[in-house]
Amino acid sequence: RGTALQPLFKMSYSCSKVGDPRPGQPYKGGTFCAFLPDNKEGLKTAKLLKKAFDCGLTFQIKSCNGEERVTWGLIPHKTSWDGGRARNGYPDAQYLREVGTVL
Numbered sequence: 001r002g003t004a005l006q007p008l009f010k011m012s013y014s015c016s017k018v019g020d021p022r023p024g025q026p027y028k029g030g031t032f033c034a035f036l037p038d039n040k041e042g043l044k045t046a047k048l049l050k051k052a053f054d055c056g057l058t059f060q061i062k063s064c065n066g067e068e069r070v071t072w073g074l075i076p077h078k079t080s081w082d083g084g085r086a087r088n089g090y091p092d093a094q095y096l097r098e099v100g101t102v103l
Contacts, residue, residue: 003038004090005046011059011070020061020068027061027068034077035090045096048103049075075102 011029016022034049036042052058052075060073072079076088076099083089 005036005038005042007034007036007046007049008032009034009053009058016061016068021063022068025068027070029070032059032070032072032077032079034079035081036078037091037096041096045099045103048100049077052103075099 009032011032014027014029016025016027020027036046036049049058058073058075059070061068062071076095078088078090078092078095080087080089085092085094
């Protein structure tokens with residue numbers, strides 16, 4: 001398995017903006033963790049993911065049981081240390097190619 005980079009995102013409570021499901025409504029934040037290989041390609045992907053985050057593309061706000069909350073956006077992330085591809089598990093031999101295509 002080797003070593004891994006582990007980006008951590010902490011999203012606080014805030015109010016949604018135009019384009020979100022219910023603009024102006026408060027939403028619940030959360031802590032989100034992902035895994036990347038600790039190598040040249042993983043670092044390159046981390047930089048691209050940082051750009052995506054800075055552009056507001058990493059997360060989205062969704063309604064869930066009448067509550068607005070932050071969720072992962074359309075960019076795939078490896079969010080589990082195991083479980084394989086089907087459960088967003090790390091490692092996944094195809095992940096860097098797939099996320100590179102999306103980014």
